[in-house]
Amino acid sequence: MPLSAPVERDPVHVREITCRGFRRRDGLWDIEAHLTDVKSYSFTNDDRGTIAAGEPLHEMWMRLTIDSDYLIHGVEAATDHSPFHICPAVVPHFQRLVGLSIARGFKRAVRERLGGVEGCTHLVELLGPLATTAFQTLAPMLARERSKSSGQKGGPPGSGDTGRPPLLGTCHAFAASSPVVERYWPAYYEPSGGTEGDQE
Secondary structure, eight states, X not given: XXXXXXOXXXXXXXXXEEEEEEEOTTSOEEEEEEEEEEESSOEEETTTEXXXXXXXXXXXXXXXXXXXXXXXXXXXXEEEEOSSTTGXXXXXXXXXXXXXXXXXXXXXXXXXXXXXXXXXXXXXXXXXXXXXXXXXXXXXXXXXXXXXHHTOOOOSTXXXXXXXXXXXXXXXXXXXXXXXXXXXXXXXXXXXXOOOOOOO
């Protein structure tokens, strides 16, 4: 169901983030994001002069190359539009992500390497959607392949695995007390509540 009809209003700002996941021919995966910020009006910028309505104030790109264990093998980042000429100078810092795993503790590790003046607010913000896109890209594909080889039926990613489900406690549907957990992971079902995930 869409949102309710708004009161009369005028457009001011649009932020768009597009994320895409790709399976590479060499066995790795590319997860890419593109961010733009545009205004509905023209304005003056000290470094760029006039920024016209519809021209990006921010335009950034990022590609993470990861393996099937979510380990980052390569990073590419680019800043095509920014409010200050100095902004693209921070792009090389994002190589610090190589060797990290997009798993528990990823946000904390990003803050340690790229927090504050060591990073770019907008490129760092892209890492959240990129991590989610990585999971959405890999997990269903890998689960399908495991199901084909084992003859198991479908379910959420990890539902055929042994051990604590990685999705347990990560959202409302995967709360230990939910009917979804009862269906797919009955050994971890807790009617009275249960474990909450650590997203840090």
